[in-house]
Amino acid sequence: MTGKYPNTRLRRTRANNWSRALHRENHLAPTDLIWPLFVTEGSGVEDPVATLPGVSRWSVDGIVARAKEAVDLGIPVIALFPNTPAEKRSDNGEEAHNPDNLMCRAIKAIKDACGDDIGVLTDVALDPYTSHGQDGLLNDAGYVLNDDTVASLVDQAINQAEAGADIIAPSDMMDGRIHAIRMALEMGNHHNVQIMSYAAKYASAFYGPFRDAVGSGGLLKGDKKTYQMDPANGDEALREVELDIAEGADSVMVKPGLAYLDIIYRVKQQFGVPVFAYQVSGEYAMIEAAQAAGIGDRDALLMEKLIAFKRAGCSGVLTYHAPVAARILNG
Numbered sequence: 473m474t475g476k477y478p479n480t481r482l483r484r485t486r487a488n489n490w491s492r493a494l495h496r497e498n499h500l501a502p503t504d505l506i507w508p509l510f511v512t513e514g515s516g517v518e519d520p521v522a523t524l525p526g527v528s529r530w531s532v533d534g535i536v537a538r539a540k541e542a543v544d545l546g547i548p549v550i551a552l553f554p555n556t557p558a559e560k561r562s563d564n565g566e567e568a569h570n571p572d573n574l575m576c577r578a579i580k581a582i583k584d585a586c587g588d589d590i591g592v593l594t595d596v597a598l599d600p601y602t603s604h605g606q607d608g609l610l611n612d613a614g615y616v617l618n619d620d621t622v623a624s625l626v627d628q629a630i631n632q633a634e635a636g637a638d639i640i641a642p643s644d645m646m647d648g649r650i651h652a653i654r655m656a657l658e659m660g661n662h663h664n665v666q667i668m669s670y671a672a673k674y675a676s677a678f679y680g681p682f683r684d685a686v687g688s689g690g691l692l693k694g695d696k697k698t699y700q701m702d703p704a705n706g707d708e709a710l711r712e713v714e715l716d717i718a719e720g721a722d723s724v725m726v727k728p729g730l731a732y733l734d735i736i737y738r739v740k741q742q743f744g745v746p747v748f749a750y751q752v753s754g755e756y757a758m759i760e761a762a763q764a765a766g767i768g769d770r771d772a773l774l775m776e777k778l779i780a781f782k783r784a785g786c787s788g789v790l791t792y793h794a795p796v797a798a799r800i801l802n803g
């Protein structure tokens with residue numbers, strides 16, 4: 473203190489709009505966003521997801537229209553999730569290997585229409601294809617078998633890469649799958665196909681609406697706690713990330729987002745790799761519910777959460793609000 477005045481007034485730089493802009497430490501742009509989209513069979517179909525107000529499943533033609541919309545909004549990547557028809561789901565999820573499955577048709581149609589103007593990220597896991605809703609192959613006791621599942625995921629990943637996927641995103645949490653997929657991509661001459669691993673993916677209650685959207689929720693027996701992480705654990709997330717980087721991941725993901733900001737921060741501090749947050753379906757639904765209930769302003773809540781991911785160290789965020797956020801950012 474100099475006399476009765478404080479030496480430092482942190483409020484000084486907050487006093488005006490221009491000064492707040494000048495001192496802003498983190499920035500959000502449409503290029504920070506990845507837009508997850510749900511694909512369904514048919515043509516001209518828009519099928520709203522009841523638990524995700526404002527989100528629909530689109531047939532392939534609609535997905536192409538969304539991809540063009542993303543390009544126009546400046547969103548660099550879209551992520552695809554199929555709602556596989558019930559008759560094509562099976563115990564072992566063989567439809568994941570079909571080169572003409574819904575996912576592959578969507579990838580090809582987007583790449584035909586948009587080329588390199590957009591990156592296509594594809595989820596690798598068996599849950600949209602299995603009749604039991606688990607992400608892998610089960611033994612008689614209902615336990616998800618690790619190594620047999622990895623072999624199946626490798627085929628699924630190659631199938632997606634052959635269709636034109638740019639980023640393979642394994643969300644299954646099997647051990648050793650990043651190495652296996654990377655080797656198969658190399659041997660298959662897909663050297664520049666990236667891997668974004670769901671490295672720290674938690675067994676979360678925030679995935680409910682997603683499971684409705686891909687139609688696996690009603691099928692799922694039990695939970696996914698034998699492969700997805702325990703929400704109580706932080707150090708273990710760093711081990712997961714370390715392994716996935718060593719196995720060849722180009723970037724890593726933490727999922728869900730908001731409840732796991734500490735994990736994002738620790739991963740970025742410790743490894744300095746590109747980290748992405750998945751603001752998952754339950755998080756989207758909570759923001760929409762707050763708006764609908766008159767508890768908060770959707771746009772303000774959304775933008776505050778998105779900048780929090782940047783502040784924690786994220787390179788970008790997967791969010792169903794991507795087009796909403798991009799429109800706000802584009803003014």
Ligand code: PBG
Binds near residue numbers: 595599696
């Ligand atoms: C599938 C997968 C899930 C999500 C992304 N990929 C669900 C799950 O693990 O059960 C959740 C995404 C969301 O809730 O938005 N392996």
